[in-house]
Amino acid sequence: MLRSGITQLFRSLNANLLYPLPWLVEKFLKVMLVISERSYRSWMKQPHEAEQIVVRNIDKDIIMKVDTSKAMGAAFYWMGFHELNEWRFLNRFLKSDMVFIDIGANQGEFSLFAAKRLTQGRVLAFEPVDFFYDLLQENIGYNHFKNIETFHYGLSNEVKQLPIYMGQTGAGEHEGLATIFQSDQRARFIQNIELKILDEQLPALALQRIDFMKIDVEGAEMLVLKGALKTIERFKPLIMLEINEATYQAAGYTVPDVIQFFSDLGYTLYIMTKSGTLKPVSSTPAFCNAVFVPKGK
Incomplete structure (x- = not known):
């Protein structure tokens, strides 16, 4: 549950980077982006069983089924984009x-x-x-x-x-x-x-x-x-x-x-x-x- 909440937060914050933002807000969000990317890379260093998950906040409201054990699927799960x-x-x-x-x-x-x-x-x-x-x-x-x-x-x-x-x-x-x-x-x-x-x-x-x-x-x-x-x-x-x-x-x-x-x-x-x-x-x-x-x- 904790991982699910963290990844949902990462996706929600990162989605804002697709849109024009005030300078200070963008700086803060880029820090969060770095944290989410490091989390993703750390996740990919470990073996994981295939896990199909439907995520609902890619680009704020796009829904996708992804496999978190795969490179692209894990990127969408942890960061909200590839x-x-x-x-x-x-x-x-x-x-x-x-x-x-x-x-x-x-x-x-x-x-x-x-x-x-x-x-x-x-x-x-x-x-x-x-x-x-x-x-x-x-x-x-x-x-x-x-x-x-x-x-x-x-x-x-x-x-x-x-x-x-x-x-x-x-x-x-x-x-x-x-x-x-x-x-x-x-x-x-x-x-x-x-x-x-x-x-x-x-x-x-x-x-x-x-x-x-x-x-x-x-x-x-x-x-x-x-x-x-x-x-x-x-x-x-x-x-x-x-x-x-x-x-x-x-x-x-x-x-x-x-x-x-x-x-x-x-x-x-x-x-x-x-x-x-x-x-x-x-x-x-x-x-x-x-x-x-x-x-x-």
Whole structure:
């Protein structure tokens, strides 16, 4: 009971950091953030049995079922988020009538965050792994969102089925690392997944706009981009992409390949600051969440 009360307090306080605050209040809350982060890291150093918990105050009022023995689930349980800078940026950027595409939706944290803000817009969430798709659906149901459409397949540059892999199961497992590119670190077969091409699905989706795309597919980013080229050229959305040199190499391409793809389309690379703003960079980090912005936006 004591742990439950402490984590609930941490989540409640940390949620305020997503919003504009007086300077002194923000300073105090950042101290509490550090304490909650240290508590989370201490928790992750110890083995824990799988524990499914429904938490009700992520981003103040978003409800999610999480597994506190897993890396992302424990982050939401202890801190109320997994990627604070990204959420701070999205809270500033998203407007109520926008369309948000979540490619690699996992358990749905970005889809839920966007849906809360897009009261007159749409969220399209793509997740091919059965377990995560079911959890995504469950989390949408908890929040009664009617503006999220889910698709039980992944996106690529070819229509096909492929096996997907994760690391060894157990305490501390990171549930966001499923990949179609098998390696020594990710060798555990999960299932075969279905892949489709976004450009080919576009007519059925009946979209008049796309404002933001989030792509986190553990090495398959370039395949997704190639299969969405016409869509990107047509709508010119901002695109948040995980830059990960290691997963790109496992997939057979490089970070410069991705940069060149966007450069050819007139996009500029930015990274997100702690305050939720965008900052241009002169050199690309080996690992980060980057935002690619088209010229004129």
